[in-house]
Amino acid sequence: MALQGPEEVGEQVEEPEDLDDQDASSISPAEEITLPPGAGGDEESEEAFLLPWDRFSSWLHCICVVGFDLELGQAVEVRQRSPRVKTSICYLSFPDSNSGCLGDTQFCFRFRQGSNRKSSLGCFLETTDRDAPPCLKVGHYYGYVYFRQVRDKSLKRGYFQKSLVLISKLPYVTFFHSVLKILxxxxxxxxxxxxxAACNDIDRWPTPHPGRILTLPLMGVVIKVRIPTCYDKPGTSQLVQSAQVCKHQEGHNIWCIYDICENVYLCFHPVYFHIQMLWELVLLGEALVVMAPSPAESSDTVLALVSCISPLRYCSDFRPYFTIHDSEFKEYTTRTQAPPSVILGVTNPFFAKTLQHWPHIIRIGDMKQAGETAKQMKVKKLKNLKTLDSKPGVYTAYKPYLNKDEEIIKQLQKGIQQKRPSAAQNAIIRRYFLELTQSFIIPLERYVASLMPLQKSISPWKSPPQLRPFNQLDFMKTLEKTGPQLTSRLKGDWIGLYRHFLKSPNFDGWFRSRRREMTQKLDALHLEALCEEDLQQRIQKHTEVEAVDLVLKLKDKMTQAEREQLPVRPGTLSKLRAHIEAVILALPEDLQGILHTPSTP
Incomplete structure (x- = not known):
C-alpha cells in the first residue's frame, strides 16, 4: 500500500457526527494508515474470500500519528483523502500539559462508537464477541497510545512530542500495548x-477468534496469542499453560489476552486499604473519578477498577483517560443533575474543582513513589478536596455494606514488608476479587436458573415456553439458605448490598445477558424436539396450505438458528434441512418449485 504525501500541515480539523459514518481515513488525526473495510462472513466458510485489508480491519480501525503544533497544539500533521477527523482523538492522544511525561509513556482511552450501524466486518466481531468472556466484549472504540517526549534543541518548543495511536474496537489492552512496544x-x-510494513503484516493475521492460539507476524517478530473464551474457568492458569506449551515448542514470543488490566495490584497499591469498598462502588455502578498525575496511571487505575468485579461485566461507561475536550465534558461536569454511572480517569487539576460534587473520588499520587502511609490511605470527606495539592486517598461519604476484611489487608501488608514480587501480590488480590464476586453472583445465578421452564414442558408443536419473571422478593427469600454466607467469610449487610445492586446498570446488563442466553437455550431445545418428530407422517394429516405454512416456519427456525448460532446439538441443523426437504418433496411439483431455494439441499 502506498502512502500519499502530506497535503497540509497543522490544519484544524472538524468533528464528524459519527466515527462509523466515515471511511477509516476520516477518523485519525495525522500520518494515517487507513484501510477500507471489506465484506466478512462465517469464520470458516468465508475466510478464503476476504478482500485486501479485511483482516487488518478486523483487528484495527486505523493507525494514526498525532503531533504537537506550537500554534494549534495537538494537530493533524499529514492529511489523507478526507479532512474530517475526530478532534477529541487528538487531545486524548497526548498527556495533559501538567503531566510532564518525559521519555516514552503508554496509556489508553475509550470513546463512544456513535451509531449502531453494522460494518461489513460486523460478522467477525459478532463471532469474537459471542465467544469472548464478559470483560472482553466489544463495545466502544479504544485508543492505544505510545507517546514519546524527548528534549530536542532543534525544535522551537525544545521538545519532540509525538504519539503513535492504534484505534480498535477490541478491548485487548495488554496485547495492543505489547504491539506498540514493537511498532x-x-x-x-x-x-x-x-x-x-506493519499494516501489511497485520493484514496477514487471522481474524480474532476466541479459544484459538493465533500466529501473528509483526516487524520480524512472531507473536503467539490466545484470546480466552467465555467457557474458560475464571482464575485458571489455562492461558499461561497454553502459552508455555506453544513457546516451548516453537520458541516465539507469547502474549495472553486475559483481561483489560495486567497488574491490578500495582494500580491499587496506593489505596489498597480500601479495595473492598472500591469493589462495592464498582459493583453498584457508582459515579467514580480517579485523579492521577499521568494518563498511564489514570488509565491503569480505571481499568483495574473495571476488572475488579470480573467475571461480572461492568455495564456502565468508563473512560480510562478523560479530558476537558471530550464531547461528554459538559454532561459529566454539570451540577444541575446527579453524576451519571461512569468511572472517569483524569489528570488535569482543573477537575479537582469541576468534579468536586461527585460522590466518590480517588486521588492517586505518583505510583513510582513508594511508602504510602496508613494516614494517607484513610477515607477522607469530600469537603477536604478543596486544594489542588490534596493528599492521595479516597474521598467519599460512602458507608460500605460489608464489614472490612482485615485478613486481605494484612496479607498485602505482609507482602510489602517482605518485598514479595508484585506478580505474587497481583495473584493474591485477583483471587480475592474473584472469590468475592463469585460469592456474590452465585445466589443470583442459582435463582435465575430456577426461572427456566422444565424441559418436559417443551412441545415441538407449541411456541417455546417463556422464562418466569425475576421477582425481587422471591430472590431475597432464597438468600437465607443459599446466600453468600455459604462461600464467603465476610459479614455485613448482604441483603442491603443485593437491594442496591438490583437497581444498578450492572444487574440490568447481567440479567439481560442471562435472559438472552436462556431464551436461546429454550429455542435450541424446541428446535431439537422438532427435529425428533416424524414430520412426514404428521403432514399427511394436514392440507397443502398447512404443509406450506410448516415449511415456511421451519425455514424461519433454520434462519434464526444460523443467525443467532443457537446452542443446538451437532447434526440438528442437518436433520432440520432434511425434514424441510422431505416435506417439500411430498407436495405437488408447482409448490416444490416455489418452496425450493438454493440453500436447500
Missing part, C-alpha cells in the same frame, strides 16, 4: 515506511 520504536526511527 513504536521502529516508527520513530524509520517513519512512514515502517507503518506501511
Amino acid at each position: 513504536a520504536p521502529e516508527y520513530f526511527e524509520k517513519q512512514e515506511p515502517c507503518l506501511e
Whole structure:
C-alpha cells in the first residue's frame, strides 16, 4: 500500500457526527494508515474470500500519528483523502500539559462508537464477541497510545512530542500495548515506511477468534496469542499453560489476552486499604473519578477498577483517560443533575474543582513513589478536596455494606514488608476479587436458573415456553439458605448490598445477558424436539396450505438458528434441512418449485 504525501500541515480539523459514518481515513488525526473495510462472513466458510485489508480491519480501525503544533497544539500533521477527523482523538492522544511525561509513556482511552450501524466486518466481531468472556466484549472504540517526549534543541518548543495511536474496537489492552512496544520504536526511527510494513503484516493475521492460539507476524517478530473464551474457568492458569506449551515448542514470543488490566495490584497499591469498598462502588455502578498525575496511571487505575468485579461485566461507561475536550465534558461536569454511572480517569487539576460534587473520588499520587502511609490511605470527606495539592486517598461519604476484611489487608501488608514480587501480590488480590464476586453472583445465578421452564414442558408443536419473571422478593427469600454466607467469610449487610445492586446498570446488563442466553437455550431445545418428530407422517394429516405454512416456519427456525448460532446439538441443523426437504418433496411439483431455494439441499 502506498502512502500519499502530506497535503497540509497543522490544519484544524472538524468533528464528524459519527466515527462509523466515515471511511477509516476520516477518523485519525495525522500520518494515517487507513484501510477500507471489506465484506466478512462465517469464520470458516468465508475466510478464503476476504478482500485486501479485511483482516487488518478486523483487528484495527486505523493507525494514526498525532503531533504537537506550537500554534494549534495537538494537530493533524499529514492529511489523507478526507479532512474530517475526530478532534477529541487528538487531545486524548497526548498527556495533559501538567503531566510532564518525559521519555516514552503508554496509556489508553475509550470513546463512544456513535451509531449502531453494522460494518461489513460486523460478522467477525459478532463471532469474537459471542465467544469472548464478559470483560472482553466489544463495545466502544479504544485508543492505544505510545507517546514519546524527548528534549530536542532543534525544535522551537525544545521538545519532540509525538504519539503513535492504534484505534480498535477490541478491548485487548495488554496485547495492543505489547504491539506498540514493537511498532513504536521502529516508527520513530524509520517513519512512514515502517507503518506501511506493519499494516501489511497485520493484514496477514487471522481474524480474532476466541479459544484459538493465533500466529501473528509483526516487524520480524512472531507473536503467539490466545484470546480466552467465555467457557474458560475464571482464575485458571489455562492461558499461561497454553502459552508455555506453544513457546516451548516453537520458541516465539507469547502474549495472553486475559483481561483489560495486567497488574491490578500495582494500580491499587496506593489505596489498597480500601479495595473492598472500591469493589462495592464498582459493583453498584457508582459515579467514580480517579485523579492521577499521568494518563498511564489514570488509565491503569480505571481499568483495574473495571476488572475488579470480573467475571461480572461492568455495564456502565468508563473512560480510562478523560479530558476537558471530550464531547461528554459538559454532561459529566454539570451540577444541575446527579453524576451519571461512569468511572472517569483524569489528570488535569482543573477537575479537582469541576468534579468536586461527585460522590466518590480517588486521588492517586505518583505510583513510582513508594511508602504510602496508613494516614494517607484513610477515607477522607469530600469537603477536604478543596486544594489542588490534596493528599492521595479516597474521598467519599460512602458507608460500605460489608464489614472490612482485615485478613486481605494484612496479607498485602505482609507482602510489602517482605518485598514479595508484585506478580505474587497481583495473584493474591485477583483471587480475592474473584472469590468475592463469585460469592456474590452465585445466589443470583442459582435463582435465575430456577426461572427456566422444565424441559418436559417443551412441545415441538407449541411456541417455546417463556422464562418466569425475576421477582425481587422471591430472590431475597432464597438468600437465607443459599446466600453468600455459604462461600464467603465476610459479614455485613448482604441483603442491603443485593437491594442496591438490583437497581444498578450492572444487574440490568447481567440479567439481560442471562435472559438472552436462556431464551436461546429454550429455542435450541424446541428446535431439537422438532427435529425428533416424524414430520412426514404428521403432514399427511394436514392440507397443502398447512404443509406450506410448516415449511415456511421451519425455514424461519433454520434462519434464526444460523443467525443467532443457537446452542443446538451437532447434526440438528442437518436433520432440520432434511425434514424441510422431505416435506417439500411430498407436495405437488408447482409448490416444490416455489418452496425450493438454493440453500436447500
